[in-house]
Structures are given as structure tokens and as C-alpha cells.
Amino acid sequence: MTMDAIYRRAMRKDVSRLHDVRRRSILELALPTMPVAEAQAWAAQLTLSGMERKLRELEVWVAELDGVVIGWGAIRGDMLEGLYAAPEFAGKGVGAGLLAMLEGLMRERQFPSVRLEASSNARGFYLRRGYRATGPQTAKGAWPMVKEHLA
Numbered sequence: 001m002t003m004d005a006i007y008r009r010a011m012r013k014d015v016s017r018l019h020d021v022r023r024r025s026i027l028e029l030a031l032p033t034m035p036v037a038e039a040q041a042w043a044a045q046l047t048l049s050g051m052e053r054k055l056r057e058l059e060v061w062v063a064e065l066d067g068v069v070i071g072w073g074a075i076r077g078d079m080l081e082g083l084y085a086a087p088e089f090a091g092k093g094v095g096a097g098l099l100a101m102l103e104g105l106m107r108e109r110q111f112p113s114v115r116l117e118a119s120s121n122a123r124g125f126y127l128r129r130g131y132r133a134t135g136p137q138t139a140k141g142a143w144p145m146v147k148e149h150l151a
């Protein structure tokens with residue numbers, strides 16, 4: 001993937017960094033495509049203890065460069081449950097690399113497809129990577145998408 005980043009499972013010690021990467025990625029990367037209040041509300045939705053809960057309930061993977069977490073993604077079964085790149089590393093392939101790695105895990109596990117709910121700002125990112133919308137925007141403004149034929 002990009003640079004010399006490595007992928008590893010997230011650990012409890014990563015909680016505050018993961019929370020911070022998520023918050024800043026939303027405020028800095030999603031903001032231009034949505035109203036400020038909407039991005040702020042999305043960013044504020046997850047507390048530190050909510051992040052701890054994600055670590056317990058989801059399979060969270062981080063991309064790490066020289067000991068620093070530069071992005072993370074989470075999966076549960078065949079669902080992508082989150083994907084975030086630290087804004088200072090945006091546009092360098094961190095998100096694409098994490099996504100490809102997580103898709104690979106699902107492929108190994110014999111899931112035929114990946115499902116996700118994309119935020120409006122990330123919709124194009126997923127469309128360009130083989131995903132298609134499966135239905136209208138949800139009440140929360142997300143776009144249900146699927147990528148089939150993983151194999």
C-alpha cells in the first residue's frame with residue numbers, strides 16, 4: 001500500500017488515537033461536502049467509550065506508519081463498519097489500501113460480497129472501487145452499497 005505502512009489489529013491502547021483520527025477525518029475531509037453542523041454532529045456521535053465499544057464489538061484494523069496510526073477500518077461479517085484516514089495523510093492511498101486489505105480478509109472468509117453504508121462524501125470513493133448503490137439514501141443520509149464477486 002502507500003509508503004511503508006503496515007496493517008495490524010487495533011488494541012485497547014489505540015482507543016484515543018482512533019477516536020481522534022475519526023473525529024479529525026470527518027471534520028476535515030467530510031466537511032467540504034456537507035453542512036458544518038452535519039459534520040460536527042457526525043463527529044460528535046462517537047464518544048471515547050463508544051470507541052472502546054467498537055473495539056470490542058467490531059474487528060478493527062489500523063494502518064500504521066512509523067508507529068503512528070494513520071487510518072483505520074472496521075468490519076463485522078460482510079459489513080464494512082467504518083473507514084477513516086488521518087487528514088494529514090489524505091489522498092495518499094491510506095483509505096484505498098485499508099479497504100483492499102479488508103476486502104481481502106472477507107474474500108478469504110468466503111463472503112461473496114461486501115456491504116456498507118457510505119456517507120455522501122465517500123460515495124464516489126466507493127463507486128470508483130467497484131461498489132454500487134443498492135437503495136435510496138437512508139434516513140440518516142447514508143448510501144447502502146455493495147461490492148459483489150469479491151473473488
Ligand SMILES: CC(C)(COP(=O)(O)OP(=O)(O)OC[C@H]1O[C@@H](n2cnc3c(N)ncnc32)[C@H](O)[C@@H]1OP(=O)(O)O)[C@@H](O)C(=O)NCCC(=O)NCCS
Nearest residue numbers: 025029083084085090091092093094095096118119122125
Ligand atoms: C474516505 C476516506 C477514508 C478516503 O481515505 P484516503 O486515504 O484519503 O483515500 P485514498 O488516498 O485511498 O483515495 C482518495 C483519492 O486519492 C487518490 N490516491 C490514491 N493513492 C494515492 C497516492 N499514492 N497519491 C495521491 N493520491 C492517491 C485516489 O485515487 C483517490 O481518488 P479517487 O477516489 O478519485 O480514486 C477519507 O477521505 C476519510 O477518512 N473521510 C472521512 C471519513 C469518511 O467519510 N469515511 C467513510 C465513511 S463511509
